[in-house]
Amino acid sequence: MRRVVVTGIGATTPLGGDVATSWSALLAGQSGISHLSQEWVERYEIPVTFAGQAKVAADQSLTPQEAKRLDPSSQFALISAREAWKDAGEPEVAPERLAVDFATGIGGVWTLLDAFDTLKERGPRRVLPMTVPMLMPNGPAAAIGMDLGARAGVRTAVSACASGNESIANALQRIQLGQADVVVAGGAEAAIHPLPIAAFAAMHALSKRNDEPQRASRPYDVDRDGFVMGEGAGALVLEEYEHAKARGAKIYCELVGGAVTSDAYHITAPDPEGSGAARAVLAALEQAGASVTDVEHVNAHATSTPVGDIAEYTAIKRVFGDHTDSLLVSATKSATGHLLGGAGAIEAIFTILALKEQTVPPTINLDNQDPAIPLHVPVKPTKLSRPDAIAISNSFGFGGHNAVLAFRNI
Amino acid sequence: MALSQAEVLAGLAELVNDETGIATDAVQMDKSFTDDLDIDSISMMTIVVNAEDKFGVKIPDEEVKNLITVADAVNFIVGAQA
Numbered sequence: 001m002r003r004v005v006v007t008g009i010g011a012t013t014p015l016g017g018d019v020a021t022s023w024s025a026l027l028a029g030q031s032g033i034s035h036l037s038q039e040w041v042e043r044y045e046i047p048v049t050f051a052g053q054a055k056v057a058a059d060q061s062l063t064p065q066e067a068k069r070l071d072p073s074s075q076f077a078l079i080s081a082r083e084a085w086k087d088a089g090e091p092e093v094a095p096e097r098l099a100v101d102f103a104t105g106i107g108g109v110w111t112l113l114d115a116f117d118t119l120k121e122r123g124p125r126r127v128l129p130m131t132v133p134m135l136m137p138n139g140p141a142a143a144i145g146m147d148l149g150a151r152a153g154v155r156t157a158v159s160a161c162a163s164g165n166e167s168i169a170n171a172l173q174r175i176q177l178g179q180a181d182v183v184v185a186g187g188a189e190a191a192i193h194p195l196p197i198a199a200f201a202a203m204h205a206l207s208k209r210n211d212e213p214q215r216a217s218r219p220y221d222v223d224r225d226g227f228v229m230g231e232g233a234g235a236l237v238l239e240e241y242e243h244a245k246a247r248g249a250k251i252y253c254e255l256v257g258g259a260v261t262s263d264a265y266h267i268t269a270p271d272p273e274g275s276g277a278a279r280a281v282l283a284a285l286e287q288a289g290a291s292v293t294d295v296e297h298v299n300a301h302a303t304s305t306p307v308g309d310i311a312e313y314t315a316i317k318r319v320f321g322d323h324t325d326s327l328l329v330s331a332t333k334s335a336t337g338h339l340l341g342g343a344g345a346i347e348a349i350f351t352i353l354a355l356k357e358q359t360v361p362p363t364i365n366l367d368n369q370d371p372a373i374p375l376h377v378p379v380k381p382t383k384l385s386r387p388d389a390i391a392i393s394n395s396f397g398f399g400g401h402n403a404v405l406a407f408r409n410i
Numbered sequence: 411m412a413l414s415q416a417e418v419l420a421g422l423a424e425l426v427n428d429e430t431g432i433a434t435d436a437v438q439m440d441k442s443f444t445d446d447l448d449i450d451s452i453s454m455m456t457i458v459v460n461a462e463d464k465f466g467v468k469i470p471d472e473e474v475k476n477l478i479t480v481a482d483a484v485n486f487i488v489g490a491q492a
Contacts, residue, residue: 129455
């Protein structure tokens with residue numbers, strides 16, 4: 001079986017405009033959540049007035065023409081992919097051996113809704129001719145593919161908040177099957193728009209802690225009341241191991257497993273038994289040829305919803321049994337908010353860096369841990385003790401999607 | 411008040427620059443939008459609609475295919491203002 005390693009990472013998140021800034025802010029226990037000062041918050045009386053806005057606006061690193069022709073989700077995607085590509089040393093690879101697997105949960109929602117406003121206010125002739133390519137969910141992947149000249153296939157997994165992990169799992173498989181030697185994989189989201197906020201709020205999925213935005217995302221805390229929407233993107237350069245070695249690439253770690261399952265239980269609620277999530281973890285470990293006791297770190301999905309956090313704990317307990325107490329669990333959405341289709345990608349990066357630096361990032365706002373979730377969740381950066389151990393990153397999405405990645409140092 | 415040919419050219423060059431990033435002084439009367447300036451059909455439609463707003467004229471869709479050079483567009487807009 002062809003092995004797959006990570007040779008480049010890139011991100012733009014609510015904590016920073018690149019990986020280094022985001023990671024150091026995460027380790028420092030900072031929050032990327034802030035008040036929304038946009039005029040539409042008052043105009044539409046949006047019930048949730050805060051979010052994890054990208055720390056660095058996308059148009060700061062793109063040309064005006066690039067920005068004009070790309071939905072914000074594609075802008076974030078391109079920024080993260082360029083950073084990852086540069087970080088990987090801009091590998092020389094035949095275009096026919098270079099692929100893209102890049103996700104979004106919602107797609108070009110800003111473009112779609114702006115265009116509808118234009119149609120209503122100014123008529124069909126004023127609808128931008130670029131509207132369709134900007135709103136399509138494969139837009140971020142296509143933008144990256146064009147930028148890097150990837151001709152082995154450009155693909156988008158759409159599985160709500162599991163999309164980022166599913167794209168990375170698809171990329172792993174693509175290299176294992178010999179369909180590509182290098183894949184740029186990850187996910188992006190830019191949905192901090194009044195409609196998605198109103199819609200998520202309507203289903204009571206969002207925290208309404210308007211007076212304390214930085215304390216609103218609090219996975220595992222007894223006072224958690226919903227997730228906080230975030231925006232941004234993360235990208236990995238995944239590479240066949242021999243290909244990376246041959247060019248003397250810097251290797252972060254190996255992607256040893258990427259598994260996808262589905263609940264077939266409820267369109268939004270997690271299966272309370274956690275069986276689908278548990279099967280995804282086990283399948284990822286099976287691909288790695290590892291057992292549950294080989295795992296030391298879990299970057300949890302942990303969105304800070306009352307029901308979701310418990311369901312994930314149930315799944316973890318179901319898989320790991322007595323070994324659960326030995327796991328160091330991080331809920332990094334406490335700092336970044338929930339990037340939806342971008343979540344898996346930035347959390348994969350945090351997992352990779354935790355392995356590399358043998359330090360798990362803190363979970364913030366955990367003032368009073370829910371006794372129903374007795375996981376070991378460090379609130380300060382904490383050292384790992386087994387450099388050869390596996391770290392996993394979980395993502396679950398509306399639709400009953402479960403996608404789990406497993407990484408190991410090489 | 412109708413704009414002169416030179417004024418329309420300058421205004422059109424700004425629209426082209428805004429949409430594509432092409433320098434305004436590269437937008438000259440004898441240049442072809444597609445062959446010389448490498449402007450694709452989607453950008454061309456955006457420029458046409460923006461030109462309608464800027465110059466207060468109507469440029470029918472069936473006319474756009476006749477606008478091969480910058481001069482074609484400038485002359486059409488100058489004529490349409492009258």
